[in-house]
Amino acid sequence: MLKDFSYFNLKHTINNPLRIFFLCGSFFNTKGGNKLDKRIVLKKHIESLNPNYKCLILEENFLFRQSKSKLNYNDINMKSLKDIELLTSLMSDKVMIFHESVSTAAEIGLFSSDKIIxxxxxxxxxxxYSIEQDVISGFINLSYNNKVLPDYNIEIIRYYPGTYSYEISNNSNKIHTYFVNNVLGENLKSRLNNSLEISEVCINIEKQNKYNLFNNEISKYYVAGKELNVMLNIKHLVTLLTSLFSADEVKRKLREPISGGVDGSTKIKRKVLFKAISVIKSYFIEYIERAILSNNPTLRFEKIKISLASTNITFSQSVSYFIYVLYGINLIDINTTFKKLTIAVQFEQISEAYVDLIISPTNGGIAEVLNIE
Incomplete structure (x- = not known):
């Protein structure tokens, strides 16, 4: 057991949560100048609206190979881009796709197969008229812009880009688009701003009969044999993981430098992140187990299993990727000189809204329930 006897509040509402926006597109332009990548321009706009709004662009932060500047998916056993994009979408509050290609059409099809996404x-x-073709046509138009059967419609926002031609070969050119002067148009800003309002997050993790588990919107727990099964929807998992960064004991542990003689920035980054993942995973399991026991003192089990509703992604993969996401949205970083994790001041401020999700008993009651000395 960990020294800290705190545990999760299983029923609580977060009024101003961290909000993650996943920005997708077919071509990521890393060059600067007056034709910044559209996702970079959109990211700047969204993050200027609210300090709790954070945007994630996968190409900015992650690769499938070793890099000095970016994290490697393979290090956390994420080898499928499909799984990565699905998990990112599930963890995000909004998924925004600049649709202009076959690749982005495939993303729309992948994401839309999950009703939550x-x-x-x-x-x-x-x-x-800008690109001399309509990308919302045929199957996409009938499936996601259907006036007769609107249940699976997706919000479509038009914008008016500048264009330039990119030469693929002597006989082939491709049109790329950009925001003129790296600024969103007023109409697009207005439409987006109206679409980004996101409601509060309500945590409610209930005890269920194991035969009454059909509703995947509800997070629940039940005992089967000698095993405590905890099934969480992804939003609740993200919220509880975020709340751990409001706990002083957890932050102290995360900020401890790694031990051992590790050289090279890439190896240091990897080891610091592995430690952070291990710390967060351990505290999460402890806190959820104590929370359930605090509500059910007579409950008996020998092991605990945590799974996610509506996905094959494991709990361990989700925790690992959540740490990657925090790195990708600049809420945590790695100090390679001192070999330790750093937590952004802004994340400290955001996590203040999550303080009441952590119950810190002062009378030792939970310790008695768990038979902790």
Whole structure:
């Protein structure tokens, strides 16, 4: 057992949560100048609206190979881009796709197959006159812009880009789009701002009969044999993981430098992140187990299993990737000189809204329930 006897509040509402926006597109332009990548421009706009709004662009932060500047998916056993994008979408509050290619059409199809993701998607489509074709046509139009059967419709927002031609070969050119002067148009800003309001997060983890588990919107727990099964929807998992960064004991542990003689920035980064993942995973398991026991003192079990509703992604993969996401949205970083994790001041401020999700008993009651000395 960990020294800290705190545990999760299983029923609580977060009024101003961290909000993550997943920005997708077919071509990521790393060059600067007056034609910044559209996702970079959109990211700057969204993050200027609210300090709790954070945008994630996968290409900015992650690769499938070793890099001095970016994290490697393989290090956390994430080898499928499909799984990575699905998990990112599930963890995000909005999924925003600049649709202009076959790749982004495939993303729309992948994400829309999950009703939870489908309901939080926004397709950003260029005006058909700008690029001399309409990307919202055929199957996409009938499936996601259907006036007769609107249940699976996705919000589509048109924008008016500048264009330039990119030469693929002597006989082939491709049109790329950009925001003129690296600024969103007023109409697009207005449409986006109206779409980004996200409601509070309500945590409610209930005890269930194991035969009454059909509703995947509800997070629940039940005992089967000698095993405590905890099944969480992904939003609740993200919220509880975020709340751990409001606990002083957890932050102290995260900030401890790694031990041992590790050289090279890439190896240091990897080891610091592995330690952070291990710390967060251990505290999460302890806190959820104590929380359930505090509500059910007579409950008996020998082991605990935590799983996620509506996905094959494991709890361990989710925790690992959550730490990657925090790194990708600049809420945590790695000090390679001192070989330790750093937590951004802004994350400290954001996590203040999560303080009441952690119950810290002062009378030792929970310790008695758990038979902790």
């Amino acid at each position: 489908n309901d939080k998607m926004i397709i950003l489509a260029p005006d058909s």
